[in-house]
Amino acid sequence: MCYGQAITKDSISLVKQYKTNANEAIFRFDFEEAVKNINLANNLVVNINDDDLKADVMVTNTMLQYYLQNYNTAQIINEKAIKIILASNNIKKLPNIYVLNGLINTRLEKFTVAEDNFDKADSIFEIINDEKEKSPILIGRGLLEFKKGNSKAAVNYYNAGISDYKNGNNKYFEAFSYVNKAEALIKIYNEDNDIQHLNQAKSIINEASVIIDSLNYKKLKIESYKVKSEIAIIEKKFNDALLFFNKYTTKNDSLNLVFINSISATNNNELNVGALHKRIENYEENLVEIEKSEKFNQVTNGMSIAIIAILSLLTLSLYKNNNLRAKANNLLQDKNTELQLAKEKAEKASLAKAQFLSTITHELRTPLYAVTGLTHLLMEESPKEHQKEHLNSLKFSGEYLLSLINNILDLNKLEANKVEVEKTSFNLKKRINDVLVALKKSADDKKTKLVFDFNDSIPEIFLGDPVKLSQILINLIGNSVKFTQNGVVNVRVKKIDQRGRIVKLKFEIEDNGVGISKKKQKSIFETFSQGSLQINRKFGGTGLGLSIVKNLLELMNSKIELESQLGKGSKFWFNLDIEALEDNEIEANNEITKLKIEDSFFKDKNVLVVEDNKINQMITKKILEKNHMICQVADNGMTAIELVKNNNFDIVLMDIHMPGISGIEATQKIRLFDEQLPIIALTAVTIDENLDTFFKAGFNEIIPKPFKPEEFFEKIHSSLKNRQLQN
Structure with missing residues (x-):
């Protein structure tokens, strides 16, 4: 190894070390140390022919300027880093740089530009199929929505992003998310006076304080004082409010001095930064010529290699083809035998499953009959008001358990193709209204509004399977209610087309709840599937409902569709061809009424x-x-x-x-x-x-x-x- 190469390797190692030191100092808010290390890295990286390393140093410098609240300078440096990364085609580095750009533009109140940067980061994560790293985008979108005045949307984004931080090692951003979520919840409380939001804010700021105190995050500690002061004012604990506010102003003033000294230090070293920028500009001027010559060489070499490879493969394939035919015949025979054995095993397993479900549901229904029967008898005996509340809870629990048992049985019958579509006349609008009435209590508990929009051009009476349609709607609307807090669930029925008696209807269920990630959307309709382990724990449920919906709609020659975005909500919809009854048939049907039992x-x-x-x-x-x-x-x-x-x-x-x-x-x-x-x-x-x-x-x-x-x-x-x- 020559002396020059050794120096280069040592220089690269030093630059990486300086960059790491600067990053750690930034999160400690030790800006003087961060500036010193950035300047040392800048002095060395100018003379190193490593564009990725230069971009990394620029990103660290951008973060420094961002935390120093020097947003315009941060944006200039970050844009140059993006150009270098795009030229080197290192796509994996781009998302975090776009997120940083989104945060900078959020602070500059360039909201459209900020959202565009978050979208770019999101699309690249989709390309590289890396859902786990999307938390910074969600937290960034939360900060953007809060700055725009949309506090509820901000909380949804924070909820979606925090779950990933909880399972990772990035404690700074976990604490950052908690502090910002608490601030948004206080703003929501000030708007709707719901004590639940204030209690959530108190709980979350306490969680943040544990992390902040253990790792000494100075800036976040100061921000937490501000949040605690606001909570104390709401609770009329004015002594505590004054104490926290004094801590906030005192610490913030001392931090502002650090900002001023650090910005001065960066301004004194502008020549060093300028040298790096000059080298980048020269690199951009020469890039076109270098690419032209490299592309020509690549094409020539590629064609030569391709021709040789094709000839070699043709020769090899002729030799292997005869051998493969013989092996394929033997393999096919073996596979047929394996498939026959697998079929027999599957049939035995299916029979065992059916027998097990039949036995276990019988054993569950027998004591459940005692629970529901005794509840009914007690409610008939004029209980006191406080006893009615307990009896209603017992009745609800019994009905929920019965619903769960029926869901398991329904799913088993659907999978075994033992369910048939019935045909009976029913009032569609009334049927949907009945579903909404049944789910109203659940919606009220979640402080969520149910909105029903039924197109006036839709006929009144249809011939179809009202039980299965109700089951589909109960599962879809119930699912939306479950995952929507303080929001709205819209239920829409539209007429798309009518040919004779057959009417094509579109059913839509849309909410503004927590949303579903792109990755989970692929599996959400599978049996026992839900959004995530954290969501299962928080919202409950077995994961059977949407699987039943999918199977029932396939049975009715339809298909469930889904659009969703984390933090913004979900929309489920399906189209259904259903037969409308004519007036004379409706009259005949109305004559068949149930006799009142005396x-x-x-x-x-x-x-x-x-x-x-x-x-x-x-x-x-x-x-x-x-x-x-x-x-x-x-x-x-x-x-x-x-x-x-x-x-x-x-x-x-x-x-x-x-x-x-x-x-x-x-x-x-x-x-x-x-x-x-x-x-x-x-x-x-x-x-x-x-x-x-x-x-x-x-x-x-x-x-x-x-x-x-x-x-x-x-x-x-x-x-x-x-x-x-x-x-």
Whole structure:
């Protein structure tokens, strides 16, 4: 190695060390030390032929000028760094430089330019597929929105960015994000007077203080004093407010002196910086000529290598082709065998999964029937107001658990292609209104507004599957409500086209919540998927809802679409072809109404309840007796058969899983001597796949447990009426 090369290597090492020292000094706000190291780096890097290193020194100098609040100088230096990076085609360095440019222009209140720089950084991260490094963009956008006066949007961006910092090692920016988020929350509190925002600000500034104190971030400590002073004023703790404000002004004044001394030091060394800028300008002038000669050489060499490579590959391919044919045949045979074995394993696994789900859901539904049944009975007994609150909570929990069980079963049926689209007439606008009413409490808890926009040109009554459509909308709107705090969820239905009776409708659900990253958008519709682990913990949920939506829409020949941006919110939409009913059909449909059930109808009706579970016996018996029915209980199928033989019952409610003979066997034996007696299966098993089995055994109707009392009595009424008509 020659002497000149050794000097160059030593110089490069020194420049890198000076740059590292400067960066560390900047975050400590030791600006005199930072200026000294930047000037040393500048003096050496001028004579080194390493453009990436020069750009790195410029970026560090930009950061120094930014923190010295010398924003115009920072912008000039940063623009020159961008030119060097673009010329060297080192794309990975560009995003952070664009983010820095966005922050500078935010401080200069050039908001459009700032947003353009953040967009450039975002697009490059998309190209290099590096979602993990996008936190600085999100925090930068948060600062931009705050400066523009959009505090709620700022908080959304901070929330999206902070989660990545929590899992990383960049404690400075984590603390920086907390301080700025607290400031935004205070501004929101001043606008809406919601104590929740003030409490969040207090909690977040305390988290920031732990990091700031442990790592001695001077500037952030001063900013935290300002935030704490504002919180104390709101809480009318004026002594604390004065104490924090004095600390803020005293420390800020001393820091301003450091700023002035440091800026003076940088101005005294402008010749050193100028030498580096001069070299960059010379580099730009010569760049075109160098590129021309290099491109010509590259093309010539490339063509020669390509021709040789093609000839070599052709020769090699002719030799290998015969060998590959023989191997391919053997491999194909092996793969066929493997696929057959895999198919058999998959079929066994699918059967085992179905059996497991059937068993576990039965075991869950049985105690759940006790919970919902007892709740219903207690609510019927005129509870006190404070007891109603607890009972409503218990009812909600029971319904939520039942919904979860049904979601698992629905997903299993969808994956096994065992779901069919029904066709019945329904009022679309009313159906959507019912969904919104059901979700209103959840929205109110989140302080989120539900807005419904239904196009006037859309017909009133349609022929389709209202249950599945409701399930789709509940999952989509519920998902938006879950991830939107203090925001708006818009539900829109538009008419796109109509051909005869078939109307093409567009359903849109749009929110301004936390949003979904581009990476997560690819997996969000998969089973058990959500935004991230942090989001799962914060907002809850199983990740089944959107998977069910996707499967149901595919079943209805549609597709779910998504647009989302972190910090700004999400928009889900789908198109659906649905058949509208004509006026005469609507009138005919309106004539088919449910008969009102008179309470006297059930009086003194003799009912046999066949149930082995003592708690379920008691609940069912009490519900029936509240409607003045005479109730007798049998613990098993054999006892039930004997009781039916020796008594005159009006109806039998039969459980399925019991010790001894099952409810199905007991019903078959009863039908040998009594074909007219109405028998209803009252069961916790999954009924959708067993309907034929139940009806062939002789059941007149099926009621799944747990049930809603009004549906329970409606089916009993229907079965008794049918018997009266037969007689």
